[in-house]
Amino acid sequence: MASDAPDTSPIGKTPAEECVDADRCHGWRSYVQPSLLLAVWLPITLTLALHYTTDPEQVWVHNVLRRVLYLPILFAAFRLGLRGGLLASAIASLSYVPHAFFHLHHIAHSDPAPTLEKALEIVLYNLVGGVAGLLSDAERRRRTQLRTALDERTRLQDQLVRAGRLSALGEVVAGIAHEIRTPLHALRGTAEIVDPFIPKDRAERRMWEIHLRELERLDRTADRFLTFAKPRPLDLVDLDLRNVARRLADLIATDADKRGITLDIVLPDTPVAVRGDRDQLAQVALNLALNAMKAV
Structure with missing residues (x-):
């Protein structure tokens, strides 16, 4: 089934870009990806090979080849950032230096361009690689910030949706609590009328007092429902x-008898003092006991 959850994956990222962004994630392996081998290292190698093998009289060819070297340097800078741009420009420069400034005689041809022009070309290789790499890193940081902002926006939207649902649920619970309190008040009124007619020495008096206490607890529970959307501090x-x-034990005794369960209450002789919310502790204990009886 398709999920309705918002897609928080990076925007416009291809698998190759994921590796580049993490290269951060893959270390040196980022520099030998197939795409970089084809677009950076192989073109640099082929261009320099043509440089070294082209006759010095073909001046225009050497001029073109020197300019062609900018392309793989730019590609490396845009793909790998500052480090990639500087690495490509450094390799291109170091490989070009023998061809530019040394006479290799029968081994290879030399670049016939003026020395100053060739020196400036080497400087420009590194300058272009560095500047393009810095721009690429800045763009990558901007995309990361945008991606983070969009993720944060999505998270806030989800929180608003949940808050709206909780608000609606709070209204429903408040309505139910009001409906509960109406008969509850009638029960409490009846209990107050009947209470004087049950002598304190009667065996039923204990169960009657439990009945009164549970009515009070139910009334407090209804109050908590009415303030469902607001956090309630613990009454410690x-x-x-x-x-x-x-x-x-008094609350579950009747239910236990109906189920054929014998209650064995073993309590220490000394008080077990704690600090907590009386009603919530009682509710937790009651839930545990009822679940245990259902499991028997």
Whole structure:
């Protein structure tokens, strides 16, 4: 299935460009890619070979060949940045020097151009390689910054979408909480009326008190639903975990009997003091106990 997730891959990058950008990623291997062998190193080699083998009387040919060397230097600079441009210009310059300034007699021909012109050409090779490499690096940095900005924009858009969904969910939850509180208030009102008629010495009184406490907890839970979209600070108090365990046992005792489960509550003699949110600890303990009973 096609994914709707935004494509955060680099813009307009070919596999070759990925390697160049990382070359950063591949080290020296970036300089011997097939595309660079064909577009940089082979043209430099062939151009210099023609230089060395062309008769000095063919002045125009030597002039053309000197200019042709700029092409692979520029290509290396644009593909590999400053280091690539300087490397290509240095190789071209060093390889051209014997042809330009030394008489090789029967081994090879020399460039018939004036010495100053040839010296300036070598300087220009390195200058062009360096400047083009700097421009290429600057462009690459600009593309990286643009790519980062687009990724950040996409991330912010996703956050806005999630925030909108949470806001809508908060409205739904608030509506449900209001619906819950209406019958809850009726239950609490009824409980307040019935409470005086249950003597404190009756066995049912303990379960009745549990009923009242759970009504209060349900009311607080409804309040939390009403503030769903807003973070609620923890109501930290000093607690004895033994009381939490006893309260939990009372809550699940009836359900455990129906399932044929025997509860065995083993508590230490000394208090187990912690600092936490009473309601949330009780909710966590209740969820764990109910899940455990369902698994039996």
